[in-house]
Amino acid sequence: MTNWIQRWNSNKTGWHKNTINTRLLEFINCLALQKGDTVFVPLCGKSRDMMYFLEHGYKVVGVELSALAIEAFFVENNIEYFVQKMDKFNVYNAQNICIFCGNYFNLDVTHLNMISAVYDRASLIALPADLRAKYTQHLYVIMPNNCRMLLLTLNYPQSQISGPPYAVNEAEVALLFKTGFECEQLQCFDDIQNELKYQQANIDFIEKASYCIRKTKE
Ligand SMILES: C[S@@+](CC[C@H](N)C(=O)[O-])C[C@H]1O[C@@H](n2cnc3c(N)ncnc32)[C@H](O)[C@@H]1O
Structure with a gap:
């Protein structure tokens, strides 16, 4: 089990990027956001x-x-x-943003009733298989009806290297979001040429996939 607090305390945060994710830029429209809408991350x-x-x-x-x-x-972004x-939770509040410090699984609908969309980059794929199922079941409970989600995943031969990030393929995404959601794959491509860590470990491929998901009426 990953000790995330320890990872942050020892600065082992290789997933963190200083640039905006290009797939967010490419597919933000799938969230159908209006100005002023709230996105849950x-x-x-x-x-x-x-x-x-x-x-x-x-x-x-x-x-x-x-x-x-x-x-x-907050400090790095002034x-x-x-x-x-x-x-x-301890809730960190600022203009137009609040971050709940605590366990995702302790959130309930009352914390998120104002959200219009969900953005998941490196969140579902940070979790081992049993927690991924729990994560999506909990998402179903806390997401309002019709709320859309942009989900970004990775898939690679899990037998060749261990996670996190974990390999999550299209079949697993379809299964995780089978009940109560509509799920469309927007894109999937092999990006091994840009993934040095996986090249050095002789991994055959690393697919990056994007999905537009919508919670349907209960
Ligand atoms: C791989 S990182 C991805 C962070 C972010 N989504 C990004 O794109 O940079 C996963 C993050 O989830 C946090 N995390 C893991 N389990 C959690 C949980 N149950 N509740 C809240 N945060 C959690 C970790 O501390 C870590 O910062």
């Missing part, structure tokens, strides 16, 4: 993609286990914040 780390949403007139709600990650997000306690 589960397992958000200190993702710069949250800044992209803020800079384009959207609001953000995140959830993250590590207080260090959340504080780094955003002033204050912290309040709410239920099992």
